[in-house]
Amino acid sequence: MAKTKDDKKQEGTKSKIKKENMFIGIDFGTSKIAICTNDGKKVLEQSIVGYPRDVVAKNFLKADVLYGEKALKHRAALNIKRPVENGVIKNDKDNIDAAKGLLEHCLKSIKLPDDSVESYAIIGVPAEASILNKKMISGLSKDLFTGVMVASEPFCVAYGIEELEHAIFVDIGAGTTDLCRVHGTFPEPDDQISLDRGGDYIDQEIIKLITEEYTDANITRELAKKWKETYGYVGSTHDDCIVEIQVGASNLDLPIADEIKAACESIVSGIVAGITKLISTYDPEFRDELKNNIRICGGGSRIKNIDKFIEEELDQIGGGKVSIVSDPVYSGASGALKLAQDMPPGFWKQLH
Ligand SMILES: Nc1ncnc2c1ncn2[C@@H]1O[C@H](COP(=O)(O)OP(=O)(O)OP(=O)(O)O)[C@@H](O)[C@H]1O
Ligand SMILES: [Mg+2]
Known part of the structure; x- marks a missing residue:
């Protein structure tokens, strides 16, 4: 169908809105925080915050707090905090402050634009993160962005590589392993499983x-x-x-x-049981497609032979094809970024 003048005008406004705004995808993990922005910037930092143990340490390090790699390097002189545990931010003031400081530190290094530019972020959280976890994450970041939303981490990966129909994503992180079945929509609770072994x-x-x-x-x-x-x-x-x-x-x-x-x-039996559950509860007509499209992501996808090993385990219970997503480091953040860019402007307004 030919586009009307109004269609074109609407498209024009949309692209104008998108161009002026800043979009950010964040994967705030147990072991690392990865950020991608729509203007091509990327940040990777360890999810670690360190506070000097005493006055000598403070003077020697010339800082009240160190983040990420720097904190790890000087850990002998620091009290170390890892604010994210099992994929979620620990629920106490010190850890929430540490997590916020870490996020601000990472954002500083990519120089977010001034207040005149609106910024919209999507943050990846574990597949089964509780309402409280989600509220905490969006709460601590709400002063930093014009709009912020959380989304399931493995779903962000799927969205980023545009594999949105009949696939299972297995995100082997540090704190958790998250499984997500994708079928062309936002995932529902039944599509997601979080395992505490990563x-x-x-x-x-x-x-x-x-x-x-x-x-x-x-x-x-x-x-x-x-x-x-x-x-x-x-x-x-x-x-x-x-x-x-x-x-x-x-x-x-x-x-x-x-x-x-x-x-x-030791983490594989749980993953295989999770995959089997997601397959057996899927629409029978699409089960074959689903089981032949199992994708492993997250840092744990680098364990040698993990794809073949899971495949062998699945062979004993009906089979399946398993492959590894390229770029385990940024796939969550870049998928979250793509999702943020694709959300209609009305969505952010309503959220705001
Ligand atoms: N080459 C490798 N072989 C095995 N494991 C690895 C390799 N590289 C990284 N990992 C592991 O992957 C984990 C980190 O993965 P990832 O960065 O996806 O975690 P995260 O997103 O921070 O954690 P989570 O999603 O649980 O919050 C760590 O346990 C790390 O040791
Ligand atoms: Mg992760």
């Missing part, structure tokens, strides 16, 4: 399994995370990995391939 759980398992064998082994959370990110794998093929571990007073070179494998595999 990368942090694997790190704890690595520590647990190694210390079961070497009681005096001294392994920090950071060390276990580093080993997982370097050697993490699932399934039968693996390279030997030998790491130096402090056991009692000695430093020993120990093989930890079996422990790494067991720890990484």
